Structure formats: C-alpha cells, structure tokens
Amino acid sequence: MARLKREDIDFTCEKCGACCRVEGYVFLEAGEAERLAGFLGMRLKEFKKQYTYWFFIFGRVLRTQSTGCPFLVNNRCSVYEARPKQCSSFPYWKRILNGGTKEWAHISGYCPAAGKALKPKG
Ligand code: SF4
Numbered sequence: 424m425a426r427l428k429r430e431d432i433d434f435t436c437e438k439c440g441a442c443c444r445v446e447g448y449v450f451l452e453a454g455e456a457e458r459l460a461g462f463l464g465m466r467l468k469e470f471k472k473q474y475t476y477w478f479f480i481f482g483r484v485l486r487t488q489s490t491g492c493p494f495l496v497n498n499r500c501s502v503y504e505a506r507p508k509q510c511s512s513f514p515y516w517k518r519i520l521n522g523g524t525k526e527w528a529h530i531s532g533y534c535p536a537a538g539k540a541l542k543p544k545g
C-alpha cells in the first residue's frame with residue numbers, strides 16, 4: 424500500500440457537504456476556537472461551551488450532532504472563511520496520504536470527488 428503523493432491526486436470538491444455529515448471528529452488547532460468565536464461574534468468561553476468539547480487527551484473538537492457538523496447549514500459551511508484547517512486541508516491529510524489506496528477507497532465511500540480524483544498510474 425504505497426503512500427499517495429499530492430501529484431497522484433487531481434481533486435475538485437463537488438460541494439456536496441457529505442464530509443461534513445460524516446460521524447467523526449473535527450479537531451481545532453491552536454487559535455481556531457478564537458477565530459471561529461470571532462467570526463460568529465461570540466465570546467470565546469460561550470463558543471467553547473456551545474460548540475466544542477475536550478476529547479480525552481487528544482484536544483478540542485467541534486460538538487457534532489446526528490446530522491454532522493453544527494456549522495453545516497443548507498448543505499454549506501456557514502463558517503467557511505473561519506473553518507478549521509482540518510476542513511480546509513481535506514483530503515490532503517497525512518493519515519489519508521500515508522494510508523495509500525486503501526484509505527483513499529475509504530474516503531471515496533462518502534466523498535464523490537475523491538472517487539474520481541486518483542490519477543491513473545503510468
Ligand atoms: S466547519 Fe464547515 S467545513 Fe468543517 S465540518 Fe463544519 S461545516 Fe464542514
């Protein structure tokens with residue numbers, strides 16, 4: 424299972440919102456809670472309480488609902504300009520690239536753009 428490189432991928436998001444409805448964890452890096460709170464015009468403490476929680480030793484994550492991310496509105500990211508790096512860097516995550524075609528097949532299960540993005544070898 425060879426590692427994928429960016430050059431192996433020709434990815435264009437189809438804006439379907441499916442990745443925002445997947446059950447999982449959207450981690451916030453340093454400064455991202457502050458950025459989101461500012462974008463929403465909320466106090467940081469209030470934002471953290473309403474929209475996030477601390478996930479064991481791993482860090483702060485968005486509080487997702489059964490429908491996915493709370494910021495997905497009408498199938499669009501309502502905090503797009505301030506969204507976390509985990510969102511803006513999808514699907515170029517180290518874990519996905521290191522996982523090779525097996526991991527890519529997994530994300531292709533919910534992301535229609537990923538299913539079309541692997542360039543043929545050779
Ligand atoms: S912050 Fe925006 S891009 Fe990220 S999961 Fe939520 S709706 Fe999707």
Ligand code: SF4
Binds near residue numbers: 441534
């Ligand atoms: S699932 Fe894929 S195509 Fe759909 S919004 Fe997310 S990244 Fe774009």
